[in-house]
Amino acid sequence: xxxxxxxxxxxxxxxxxxxxGGSIGVNYGRIANxxxxxxxxxxxxxxxxxxxxxxxxxxxAVLKALAGSGIKVTVDMPNxxxxxxxxxxxxxxxxxxxxxxxxxPATLIEAxxxxxxxxxDPHNTTKFLVPAMRNVHDTLVKLNLHSAxxxxxxxxxxALQSSYPSSSGSFRHELIETAFKPMLEFxxxxxxxxxxxxxxxxxxxxxxxxxxxxxxxxRENPGVVDSGNGLRYFSLFDAQIDAVFAALSALxxxxxxxxxxxTGWPSxxxxxxxxxxxxxxxxxxxxxxxxxxxxxxxxxxxxxxxxIYLFALFNENEKPGPSSERNYGLxxxxxxxxxxxxxxxxxxxxxRDHRSKPARGSQRRSTPVNGSGQVSTSxxxxxxxxxxxxAGKEKLQAALDYACGEGAADCRxxxxxxxxxxxxxxxxxxxxxFNSYYQKKARVFGTCDFQGAAYVVTQxxxxxxxxxxxxx
Numbered sequence: 415x416x417x418x419x420x421x422x423x424x425x426x427x428x429x430x431x432x433x434x435g436g437s438i439g440v441n442y443g444r445i446a447n448x449x450x451x452x453x454x455x456x457x458x459x460x461x462x463x464x465x466x467x468x469x470x471x472x473x474x475a476v477l478k479a480l481a482g483s484g485i486k487v488t489v490d491m492p493n494x495x496x497x498x499x500x501x502x503x504x505x506x507x508x509x510x511x512x513x514x515x516x517x518x519p520a521t522l523i524e525a526x527x528x529x530x531x532x533x534x535d536p537h538n539t540t541k542f543l544v545p546a547m548r549n550v551h552d553t554l555v556k557l558n559l560h561s562a563x564x565x566x567x568x569x570x571x572x573a574l575q576s577s578y579p580s581s582s583g584s585f586r587h588e589l590i591e592t593a594f595k596p597m598l599e600f601x602x603x604x605x606x607x608x609x610x611x612x613x614x615x616x617x618x619x620x621x622x623x624x625x626x627x628x629x630x631x632x633r634e635n636p637g638v639v640d641s642g643n644g645l646r647y648f649s650l651f652d653a654q655i656d657a658v659f660a661a662l663s664a665l666x667x668x669x670x671x672x673x674x675x676x677t678g679w680p681s682x683x684x685x686x687x688x689x690x691x692x693x694x695x696x697x698x699x700x701x702x703x704x705x706x707x708x709x710x711x712x713x714x715x716x717x718x719x720x721x722i723y724l725f726a727l728f729n730e731n732e733k734p735g736p737s738s739e740r741n742y743g744l745x746x747x748x749x750x751x752x753x754x755x756x757x758x759x760x761x762x763x764x765x766r767d768h769r770s771k772p773a774r775g776s777q778r779r780s781t782p783v784n785g786s787g788q789v790s791t792s793x794x795x796x797x798x799x800x801x802x803x804x805a806g807k808e809k810l811q812a813a814l815d816y817a818c819g820e821g822a823a824d825c826r827x828x829x830x831x832x833x834x835x836x837x838x839x840x841x842x843x844x845x846x847x848f849n850s851y852y853q854k855k856a857r858v859f860g861t862c863d864f865q866g867a868a869y870v871v872t873q874x875x876x877x878x879x880x881x882x883x884x885x886x
Contacts, residue, residue: 436706436719438757439466439486440744441676442476446730448747452479455727458749459485463758468675468723470530472513481520488525488675488723489514491550496529496539499546506549507556515557523563526550527609527675531570533589536818536843538829540589543567544596551604566601568609568675571654572822574661580653580714581642583660590665598667607721610658611676614650615689615698616822620854622688625650631694632701633767645713651677651702656714672718677702678725680738681752686858690738692753697767699724699744700755707759734809734865735816797870799852799862801844813864814844823850844868 442455449455456479459467468488469476480487491499491509499506514523528547532539547565554560573589576582585594601608618630628635630650637646638653647653655672662670679698683690702722711718729743729752743752756765801810818825827834828843848868855861862870 436709437466437721438464438703438706439468439488439721439723440464440757441468441470441723441726443470443726443728443730443733444473444476445733446728446747447732449728449730450747450749452476454749456480456483456485458745459483459727463761466524466721466723467727468527477513477517477521477523480522481517484522486522486524488527489523490527490530491546493529493532493535493537493539496532496542496546499528499549500542501545503549503552506546507553510550510553510557514554514563515559518559518563525564525566525606525673528565528567530568531611531819532567533573533586533593534570534818534822534825536814536825536828536847540593543593544600547597547600551600560604564606565604566606566609566673567597568611570611570819570822571613571658574657577654577657579640579642580647580656581640581645581660583657584664585661595665598662598665598670601670602667607671607673608658608662609673609675610655612651612654612658612674613677614654615679617650617654619688619690627689627694630689631697631767632705633697633769640713643714647713649705651705652712655720656712659712659714659718672720674720674722676723676725678742680741681729681743682741683738684736684860686855686860687736687738690741693768693770695742696753696755697769700765701767703755703757704762704765707762733816734812734867735821736860736863739816739820797852797857797862799845799849799868800871801841801848802867802869803841805867807840809865809867810840810844813867814840814847817844817847817851817864821847821851823847823854825850 440459442459450458452473452475460483465484466486466488467480468490470490471492472489477487477489495509499509514526517523528550529535529539529543532543547567551560551565554563554565571577573586575584575586598608600606614630618625618627626635629638629648632649632651635648637648639646647656655674658672662668679695680687680690681692681695702724706720706722709719710716711720724744726742726744728745728747729741731740731747733739744755745751756762817823825847826832828846829835834846844867848862848864852862862868
């Protein structure tokens with residue numbers, strides 16, 4: 415989840431209106447205690463004209479509810495199962511038979527996401543990813559399901575070494591030989607797409623003084639010219655996607671197609687979360703739907719119609735992290751709309767992006783950015799963020815997973831064998847990750863909380879508790 419671009423607002427009306435479009439799906443997350451039953455959720459999805467859904471597990475109640483609905487489904491093998499799936503082909507075989515084959519084709523499972531954002535998983539599961547994918551695919555072959563069901567794994571944009579300008583897109587150097595080349599070769603051999611989670615919101619929220627909101631929301635703007643290839647981008651989303659395409663090209667995998675498995679914008683956030691609002695969320699998702707369904711690819715891949723899964727179906731009240739994490743939903747748990755946007759070509763006919771006029775003199779404070787384009791960490795004094803050991807193992811682990819995953823903290827130094835792996839305790843690793851996130855967010859108030867799993871200190875953490883590498 416990082417930075418940069420797409421197609422001009424006016425082009426969407428004038429050129430792409432008659433083109434064949436891409437496809438819109440939705441992520442159905444369930445980290446909440448107040449959601450409707452799976453049967454009601456399926457009815458809701460169908461009532462909105464959505465024909466694709468991605469789930470984060472293989473819950474029997476959900477898969478049974480989807481049977482006969484005609485909705486195409488992507489299921490997920492959780493990260494914690496990758497070790498077993500990689501090391502024991504019999505485990506992968508049993509998992510596929512029990513969680514996929516048992517429901518298909520009544521439930522139209524079209525893809526298996528093996529893990530999610532594995533390269534930033536604090537449990538260091540990267541080396542198990544491709545072997546697990548192969549064992550899952552081999553089982554599909556034996557069951558003659560490999561043509562109908564594809565196998566891939568969603569990556570975060572933090573897997574890129576470079577993403578700006580888009581033409582310089584490249585994968586992280588330390589992952590190329592060990593992870594990306596084997597994975598991309600697998601995707602090529604099996605005809606599967608690369609799955610990408612892309613969030614322009616995070617790039618805008620951290621750099622709002624240098625990134626135009628119109629550019630982030632698919633609104634009319636002058637565009638940004640890529641200094642590497644001369645292409646002009648009119649949205650941050652397209653620039654992010656083309657950075658991945660450029661990274662694929664650099665490794666000579668131009669033939670790999672892409673599915674955007676997560677993208678979205680929060681409708682509410684903490685005071686420091688610039689841009690999180692109902693109006694902006696409606697604009698981003700509504701304009702994105704229009705951009706996808708009216709056809710056309712990106713500046714670098716103009717013929718690449720995209721399948722995109724909006725994140726997420728519901729606001730999820732038990733997600734850890736800042737307020738925005740609990741406010742990505744298109745719907746409230748009572749099935750009411752957070753904001754009204756279309757999901758179909760028919761609905762687009764009457765869609766308008768409603769933007770309010772800014773109040774006179776009202777400007778939100780921007781996050782400072784230094785000359786290198788990174789968020790400045792010098793505006794809030796010498797403070798650090800450490801784990802609250804009394805929060806409990808479950809809360810600490812959930813917060814650690816968020817910080818190293820969606821929070822995009824730099825957790826590489828606490829991987830096994832890295833210089834901050836020891837002391838190898840949950841509290842020490844969590845402190846490192848929380849502080850990385852806190853410093854990245856410019857030490858702004860509210861970014862060291864993690865729902866009570868962390869707190870701010872004014873003295874550097876001791877060298878024994880957690881090494882000072884990465885603390886500012």
